[in-house]
Each structure stands twice: as structure tokens, then as C-alpha cells.
Amino acid sequence: MKSAWLAGTALILGLVWASAAFLRLDPAGLFAAGTLGAFGKFVGEFFPPDLSAPFLSQIAWGTLETLAISAVATLLAALGGIMIALPAAGRFGPLPQLASRFVLNALRSIPELVFAALMVLAAGLGPFAGTLALALHTTGVLGRLFAEALENAPSEPADALVNSGASRVSVFFYATLPGVLPQCVAYSLYRWEINIRMAAVLGFVGAGGLGQMLYVSLSLFHSPQACSVILAMLLIVMLVDEASALLRRSMA
Amino acid sequence: MQVAAALAPAERDPARWARVAIVTLALLLLWPGIRLTEFNPAALVDPANLRVMGQFLGQFFPPALSQEFLLLVGRSTLETLAIANVGIALAFLVAFPLSIATTAVLSQSSLGPARDAGLRRAIRYPLRLFVILLRGIPELVWALLLVRAVGLGATAGVLALAITYGGMLAKVYAEIYESTGTRAARALMESGSGRVQAFFYGVLPSSMREMVSYTVYRWECAVRASVIMGFVGAGGLGQQLELSMRMLNGAEACTFLATFLLLVMLADAVSNFFRRALA
Amino acid sequence: MTAAVALALKRLTVMREGERRALDGVVLSIRPGERVAVIGPSGAGKTTLLRVLATALRQTDGSVEILGTDPWALDAGARRRLRARIGLIHQAPPLPPRQRVVTAVLAGRLGSWPLWKALVSLAYPLDMAGARAELARLDLSDRLFDRCDRLSGGQAQRVGIARVLYQQPELILADEPVSALDPALANHTVGVLAAEAQARGVTLFASLHAVDLALAHFPRIVGLRDGRVAFDLPTEQIDAQRLDQLYSQEGYLPTQEGRPFEASRNRPLQSPLCK
Numbered sequence: 042m043k044s045a046w047l048a049g050t051a052l053i054l055g056l057v058w059a060s061a062a063f064l065r066l067d068p069a070g071l072f073a074a075g076t077l078g079a080f081g082k083f084v085g086e087f088f089p090p091d092l093s094a095p096f097l098s099q100i101a102w103g104t105l106e107t108l109a110i111s112a113v114a115t116l117l118a119a120l121g122g123i124m125i126a127l128p129a130a131g132r133f134g135p136l137p138q139l140a141s142r143f144v145l146n147a148l149r150s151i152p153e154l155v156f157a158a159l160m161v162l163a164a165g166l167g168p169f170a171g172t173l174a175l176a177l178h179t180t181g182v183l184g185r186l187f188a189e190a191l192e193n194a195p196s197e198p199a200d201a202l203v204n205s206g207a208s209r210v211s212v213f214f215y216a217t218l219p220g221v222l223p224q225c226v227a228y229s230l231y232r233w234e235i236n237i238r239m240a241a242v243l244g245f246v247g248a249g250g251l252g253q254m255l256y257v258s259l260s261l262f263h264s265p266q267a268c269s270v271i272l273a274m275l276l277i278v279m280l281v282d283e284a285s286a287l288l289r290r291s292m293a
Numbered sequence: 294m295q296v297a298a299a300l301a302p303a304e305r306d307p308a309r310w311a312r313v314a315i316v317t318l319a320l321l322l323l324w325p326g327i328r329l330t331e332f333n334p335a336a337l338v339d340p341a342n343l344r345v346m347g348q349f350l351g352q353f354f355p356p357a358l359s360q361e362f363l364l365l366v367g368r369s370t371l372e373t374l375a376i377a378n379v380g381i382a383l384a385f386l387v388a389f390p391l392s393i394a395t396t397a398v399l400s401q402s403s404l405g406p407a408r409d410a411g412l413r414r415a416i417r418y419p420l421r422l423f424v425i426l427l428r429g430i431p432e433l434v435w436a437l438l439l440v441r442a443v444g445l446g447a448t449a450g451v452l453a454l455a456i457t458y459g460g461m462l463a464k465v466y467a468e469i470y471e472s473t474g475t476r477a478a479r480a481l482m483e484s485g486s487g488r489v490q491a492f493f494y495g496v497l498p499s500s501m502r503e504m505v506s507y508t509v510y511r512w513e514c515a516v517r518a519s520v521i522m523g524f525v526g527a528g529g530l531g532q533q534l535e536l537s538m539r540m541l542n543g544a545e546a547c548t549f550l551a552t553f554l555l556l557v558m559l560a561d562a563v564s565n566f567f568r569r570a571l572a
Numbered sequence: 573m574t575a576a577v578a579l580a581l582k583r584l585t586v587m588r589e590g591e592r593r594a595l596d597g598v599v600l601s602i603r604p605g606e607r608v609a610v611i612g613p614s615g616a617g618k619t620t621l622l623r624v625l626a627t628a629l630r631q632t633d634g635s636v637e638i639l640g641t642d643p644w645a646l647d648a649g650a651r652r653r654l655r656a657r658i659g660l661i662h663q664a665p666p667l668p669p670r671q672r673v674v675t676a677v678l679a680g681r682l683g684s685w686p687l688w689k690a691l692v693s694l695a696y697p698l699d700m701a702g703a704r705a706e707l708a709r710l711d712l713s714d715r716l717f718d719r720c721d722r723l724s725g726g727q728a729q730r731v732g733i734a735r736v737l738y739q740q741p742e743l744i745l746a747d748e749p750v751s752a753l754d755p756a757l758a759n760h761t762v763g764v765l766a767a768e769a770q771a772r773g774v775t776l777f778a779s780l781h782a783v784d785l786a787l788a789h790f791p792r793i794v795g796l797r798d799g800r801v802a803f804d805l806p807t808e809q810i811d812a813q814r815l816d817q818l819y820s821q822e823g824y825l826p827t828q829e830g831r832p833f834e835a836s837r838n839r840p841l842q843s844p845l846c847k
Contacts, residue, residue, distance in 0.1 A: 059375075060374070060375035060378035060379045063371060063372070063375045064376065064379060064448075064451070066379065066448060066451065080443075083441070083442045084442075105325075106329050109325065109326040109329035110329075110330050112322075113323075113330050116323075150554050150557060150558075151550070151554075152521050154433075154521050154524050155534070155550065155553075158524070158535065158538045158539075159346075162342070162345050162349060162541075163336075163337055163342055163345075163346045164333070164342060165336055165339075165342060167331050168331050169332055169333055169336060171330075172330045173337075238431060241431070242431050242433045245433065245437060245525050246524060255434065255437070256437070259438070259441060271438075274430065274434065275430055278429050278431075
């Protein structure tokens with residue numbers, strides 16, 4: 042047992058050393074006096090943050106835009122997710138099930154940022170591209186979760202309505218959906234929380250929100266403004282963390 | 294029966310106002326949401342956009358597979374993996390001491406009035422705040438900043454991972470100590486051992502497995518993150534993918550994207566394997 | 573459209589789990605408007621029989637004719653229309669937990685409502701008076717706007733009955749419809765069900781665990797045992813010997829009170845509840 046831990050540690054150290062060598066990292070250069078000085082100067086430029094009223098109102102606007110992107114994207118994804126989850130849960134036979142699972146997996150494994158870069162091509166620069174990108178990735182995530190919820194939901198309520206002659210659509214709305222809705226809402230809220238954080242950085246590739254503000258101010262060397270944007274992001278992340286912890290505690 | 298009596302002349306659903314209110318509220322929230330996101334599906338079918346997108350996606354097949362290009366793909370894949378490895382290693386170096394310093398398990402004052410309790414608290418709380426600062430800013434933001442500080446390339450990615458994941462690991466390690474090692478540490482501290490001794494003899498042995506397991510999981514996330522950080526110039530596969538997307542080179546983008554998906558699947562499998570072996 | 577027979581089963585056989593015969597050559601014919609109870613020990617095949625009659629389960633062998641047609645010879649649309657004419661009351665009513673009682677009852681008529689009406693009714697219940705009227709028969713009209721998961725087991729069972737009454741089917745099937753109710757309420761509820769069936773001229777076919785309830789409210793009794801019809805007689809002709817034979821495995825006659833059914837061998841049976 043001890044030797045296994047030892048061998049493992051040695052292997053990891055070797056891997057890390059090899060990786061560092063491959064990257065030609067230069068820790069000495071990084072901590073040399075000159076670099077440290079330059080670094081200090083770089084950091085110093087960010088302070089004090091720009092807290093002028095007009096810029097703060099811009100930040101408030103960017104924050105709202107970020108929240109809107111995440112909310113609309115999560116809503117779109119929830120709708121898209123349930124639509125793909127139905128075939129993915131096997132409601133329309135095996136072939137549609139296979140196809141829709143493939144679609145969900147593809148959407149889920151491509152990161153939001155890649156989608157954002159693509160959507161900037163498809164819809165132009167701005168928050169709409171970010172919304173679409175987030176929605177696409179989240180559709181994959183939520184679709185899979187919804188499909189699992191559908192598969193695990195008891196089928197008796199739906200069977201009973203089928204046996205009283207109800208059509209498939211009305212069975213869905215009267216029995217299937219009420220059964221899975223609470224779970225789907227919980228998943229969507231959880232995903233919204235993640236999406237708020239993501240929406241804040243998607244703008245780096247031109248997809249709107251606070252991210253785009255940060256990118257622009259850094260590109261223009263407006264470091265104090267960049268600092269305020271970063272502080273706003275930090276605030277959002279911490280507030281969302283607190284809010285979701287509070288919500289979870291109150292629901293538990 | 295009193296059926297007739299039950300048939301009140303004009304029955305109303307008691308939930309109607311609540312429903313109207315919810316729908317109104319939803320619409321009131323949705324409208325600014327749609328305006329703020331500049332929601333405009335027409336942009337998707339705009340001929341100019343369609344042409345660009347069509348051309349780009351049209352080039353996806355066949356993907357670029359020339360030998361020279363595949364060498365580049367291989368090198369940037371290795372670079373991504375190396376960034377994740379070194380990043381996680383540095384993150385561990387950041388997180389380990391921070392987790393010992395900030396965990397509540399090893400708090401002397403929890404045993405009763407301790408000497409210089411005020412001083413201890415004065416050290417612990419700023420450290421906790423520091424941890425929040427590390428992980429509160431997404432790695433992508435750190436990467437964007439560091440690219441400007443140390444230049445394009447892997448170094449920025451490694452440092453960004455070290456910072457954000459250092460904060461995450463520090464927080465989770467501290468939570469692991471609190472969930473597994475409380476009793477043994479308490480016994481040691483009550484018999485007068487110091488914080489660090491109590492940690493190594495009381496807490497670490499029972500927390501080790503879970504810590505390793507979580508670190509492996511974070512490594513898997515780091516692989517994904519190091520690709521994504523490439524998009525802002527922090528080296529590896531992501532930087533190449535972003536470049537080929539910006540050049541609208543669909544064939545190359547397709548190969549990079551496929552490699553990325555493969556890499557993520559692989560990292561997922563490796564991490565699952567190790568975590569199952571540890572469980 | 574009234575068929576000469578409401579239900580006609582010929583040599584009905586259903587295999588479950590491979591070789592076991594849940595139903596074995598059941599022959600049964602029920603006229604429109606008849607009220608028939610099926611009794612028998614647990615595992616006799618009562619639920620399977622009801623599921624076949626509700627077209628929820630397809631027989632392995634033999635023929636089924638429900639309301640004049642073979643459900644499995646119909647195309648999907650026609651079968652759906654047939655199902656709208658059959659109401660099945662479940663032992664444990666399958667109601668979505670967060671749905672309101674009014675919606676759960678109105679769902680009974682989804683088979684005859686057009687889709688738009690079904691969808692509008694989800695947002696604003698379209699026939700609250702109708703739902704309340706059916707619930708009132710079962711003394712539940714005050715729970716109209718409660719959520720289904722706030723109901724007791726017995727209340728949920730009665731909501732299930734109200735849904736089927738609201739459906740206005742030509743054939744009501746009931747699978748242990750009052751198993752969760754206390755004896756007095758069970759007696760009352762089966763009475764309501766039987767009276768409604770009679771008043772509407774609807775065929776009623778119910779499985780009951782409690783023999784006394786069957787004897788009290790149904791003119792015709794079918795005894796089912798090991799998937800076969802043990803007897804099929806007017807209630808007056810049921811005597812203690814037949815019942816003893818039917819339930820010989822269980823050792824006693826299940827009744828409302830759960831205590832042995834006391835009856836002398838020589839007199840026709842009288843339920844304690846229908847004195």
C-alpha cells in the first residue's frame with residue numbers, strides 16, 4: 042500500500058516535471074527582479090478602479106445584459122431541452138432516441154465559448170450571439186437531465202389517461218409534464234446559476250455582457266475600468282453563490 | 294344529494310389572480326430580457342451571415358489531415374495537457390497550505406478560550422477572503438489578464454489555473470477535513486498538540502483518499518479549462534482552434550474541434566478510472 | 573350505439589411471466605346496464621381481468637369484445653375513441669402529486685375534448701361546476717382546488733372515482749375502488765357508484781376484496797380463482813359453501829371489518845351492512 046502511494050507520487054512528480062519541461066516554463070525568469078517590477082507596475086495600473094458615475098452606470102447596464110443573456114438562454118434551453126428530451130427518453134421509438142441522444146451529447150460536449158465564437162459568425166457581434174451560444178450548450182445539458190427525469194418518472198398517471206382515450210399531447214400536458222416539472226425547474230435554476238457566471242465571460246469572443254466590456258477596456262489599456270468590471274464580476278459570482286446557498290437551505 | 298346546492302351560479306378559480314400575476318410578472322421580466330439580449334432571430338437568416346457561416350461549416354468536411362498540420366495538432370494537444378498538469382500541480386501547492394490555515398477543524402479557539410485568539414482570527418479571516426478572491430474570479434478572466442502581463446502562451450494558462458483552481462482546491466480540501474477528520478484532530482489538540490501536528494497525524498490520513506479523488510476530478514476540469522483559456526491566448530489547442538475560427542478555416546477548425554472532443558473524453562475516462570480505483 | 577352485450581369474453585387466456593397463466597379460459601358475458609362484482613382470493617387474476625377489459629393489456633389467447641368491438645382489431649384512432657367510452661377506476665389512483673383536484677377530475681374527459689379545450693383548461697379549468705358536481709356525490713366538493721398530494725389515500729381514491737364518473741363512460745371498470753376507505757365510507761361509496769351506474773344505465777364491473785360489499789350492492793357475482801371462473805351467479809344464489817370453497821386458501825372470508833364473515837351454512841347470506 043505504502044509503495045503504491047510512493048510510486049504514484051513519483052509518477053505524478055515525473056509527469057509534472059515533463060510537462061513543465063515541454064512548456065519550457067521559466068520560473069526563474071518569472072520571478073526575476075525585472076519581471077516582478079514590470080508585473081507590479083501592471084497590477085498597479087489597475088488601481089484605483091474607475092468608480093465614476095457614468096462608468097458605474099455602464100457597468101450596471103453590462104450586469105443587466107449579463108443577467109438577461111443567462112436568463113433568456115436558460116429559458117430557451119429549457120424549452121429546447123424538453124423537446125429533445127422526449128425523443129431521447131424513447132417516447133418515439135429507438136431510432137429517434139438514438140439520434141436525439143447524439144444531438145444532446147454533441148451540444149453538451151462543445152463548450153459555450155466555442156459556440157459563442159461560432160454564433161458571432163452566425164448572428165453577428167453582441168449579446169444575441171452569447172444568448173444563442175449559452176442556449177445551445179445548456180440545451181445539451183438540460184436535455185440529458187430532463188430525459189433522465191422522464192425515464193425515471195412513474196408512468197401510471199400517463200397510462201391511466203391513455204386508457205381513457207386521451208391523445209398523446211394531452212397526456213403529456215396532464216400527466217407526464219406535471220410529474221417531471223418540479224425536477225425540471227430545479228435543474229433549470231441550477232443551470233441558470235452556472236450560466237450567470239458563464240455569461241459574464243462569454244463576451245471575450247464578442248458575445249456581449251460584462252465580458253465584452255472587460256475585453257474592450259483591456260484592449261484600450263483602460264486598466265482602472267477593467268478593474269471595476271472585474272470587481273463587478275466578483276460581486277455577481279459571490280451574490281449568486283450566496284443566493285443559491287440560501288435557496289437550497291430554505292428548500293431543504 | 295346536495296348536487297344542486299354545490300352548483301354555485303358563477304364559480305371562479307381561486308388561483309386565477311395568482312396565475313395572472315405570475316404570467317404578467319414573467320412577461321414583464323421577459324420583455325427587457327429580450328430587448329437587452331438584442332434578441333433577433335432574423336440575424337440568423339441574414340444572407341451575409343448565412344454565407345459566412347455556410348462557407349465556414351461547408352469546409353468542415355473533409356477535415357484538415359495533412360501530416361504537417363497533424364503534427365501541429367499533436368503538439369498543441371500535448372501543450373494543453375501539459376498546461377493542465379502543471380496548473381493542477383501549482384494549484385495544489387497553493388491550496389494545501391491555505392487549506393490547513395483556513396479550516397475550522399484545527400481551530401484552537403473551538404476548544405475553548407485560546408491564547409491570542411484574536412490574533413489567530415485576524416490571520417484566518419483575511420486568508421479565507423483571499424481564497425474567495427482566488428476562486429471567485431473565473432479562470433478565463435485570470436487568463437485574459439495574465440496574457441497581458443506575461444504575454445501570449447502557456448505560462449498565462451498555467452498561472453490562471455494555479456490561481457483559480459488553487460482557490461477551489463483550498464476550499465474543498467478544508468471542507469473535506471471538516472467532514473472526515475474532526476474527531477481525531479480534536480483528540481490530538483486536546484492533548485496539547487499544535488495545529489500542524491494535529492493536521493498531519495489526525496486529519497490527513499482520513500482525508501487523503503477523498504482529496505486525491507477530488508484533485509483528479511479537478512484535473513479533468515483543468516484539461517477542459519486549458520483548452521477554453523486558449524481562446525484568450527493562453528496557448529494549447531484552444532488558441533489554435535480560435536485562430537482557425539478567426540481565419541474562417543473550417544477544415545482546420547473541424548480537426549481541432551474533433552481533437553478537443555476526443556481529449557475531453559479521454560480525460561473523462563482517465564479521471565473516472567482513477568476515482569473508481571480510489572473509491 | 574348500444575351493443576347487445578357490453579362485454580363478451582371467450583376462452584380468455586393471459587400468460588404472465590412466461591408460463592404462468594394469470595387468466596385461463598375465462599368465459600364471461602355481460603349485458604349493457606348490468607352491475608357485476610368479481611370476487612376471489614388475492615392472486616386470482618382480478619386485476620389482470622380488469623386490465624384486459626380496459627384495453628390496457630392484450631390477451632394471449634381467446635377473444636375479447638368490449639362495447640361491441642374487438643379493441644385489438646381497431647386502428648389506433650378508433651381504439652382511442654373506444655377507450656374514451658371505458659372508465660377504469662384504479663386501486664391506487666395515479667394522480668400527479670402537484671396537480672389540483674379539479675384538473676385531475678377534468679382529465680377524465682380528455683378523450684372526448686378537443687386538444688385546444690384540454691390546453692385552455694390547464695390554464696383555467698373550463699368545467700369547474702361539472703367537476704364539483706361529481707365530487708359532491710362523493711362528499712369531496714370542498715377539496716376541488718386542493719393539490720392531489722394533500723389528499724389522504726381514501727380521498728385520492730374518491731377523486732379517482734369522480735374522474736371516471738366525470739368521464740361519462742358507457743362501461744365503468746373498478747379495480748378495488750374502495751380499498752383505502754373505512755368500512756362505512758366504503759359502503760357509502762360503492763353504493764354511490766352502483767346507484768350512479770344504475771341511474772345512467774351504465775355497465776359496472778368491479779372487483780372487490782370485501783365480499784359483503786359485493787353482496788350488498790351487486791345483483792350478480794363472479795367468483796374468480798386461479799385465473800378461472802369458479803362461479804357466475806345471481807347474488808341470491810351465493811351461499812356460504814361457495815364462498816368457503818372460493819377462499820379456502822385464505823382460510824376466512826375477507827370483509828370490511830377484516831374479521832371472519834359469520835354466516836350459517838343453511839341460510840342465504842346477508843351482509844352485515846345491508847340489514
